[in-house]
Amino acid sequence: LAKTTQPISMDSYEGQEVNITCSHNNIATNDYITWYQQFPSQGPRFIIQGYKTKVTNEVASLFIPADRKSSTLSLPRVSLSDTAVYYCLVGSNDYKLSFGAGTTVTVRA
């Protein structure tokens, strides 16, 4: 499993864009990058997944450079309800998920 490194915490204000970068220097060829969001007292929730370049859905965008050694989750125009812990995971689809420490994002009014 590729080891991931992400910031412990980030602060933002409502309406701003939040970008969380995750480093995964030893990512394997068949590994995908997946991000999860977790609110207090809830299980994690799948946000987005990608292999290379850019992926966008209704919630977030995921930017992956050509060397795939890092990835950036972008949350556009955050609101107070986006305050949560965000986890970056790297692995293959037939393998298990390994959660790192995660990034605590705090959105302030």
Add this chain to the structure above:
Amino acid sequence: SAVISQKPSRDICQRGTSLTIQCQVDSQVTMMFWYRQQPGQSLTLIATANQGSEATYESGFVIDKFPISRPNLTFSTLTVSNLSPEDSSIYLCSGGQGAYEQYFGPGTRLTVT
């Protein structure tokens, strides 16, 4: 997507007893996992629950302490045996067609006294 429910949502158990947690998925899923999470910390994978075969345990977790059943593609149980205060934690199950997109239950909060 899949909706996962867990029972019980919380329990207080005495030292030396066991607790069985049930995980129900509203659709058939290929993969199911069990995790443990201490408040304020990340998730630690306990085991992969395989349908029709024994579970695959992560380092530091053994079948005698955490027996798992997976009788079909929508249901699994985790038993935490011979409870000690160190077992106090939140236990979560997840399910999905692949490891990428897993759906998680709300968790079971266990307190051992």
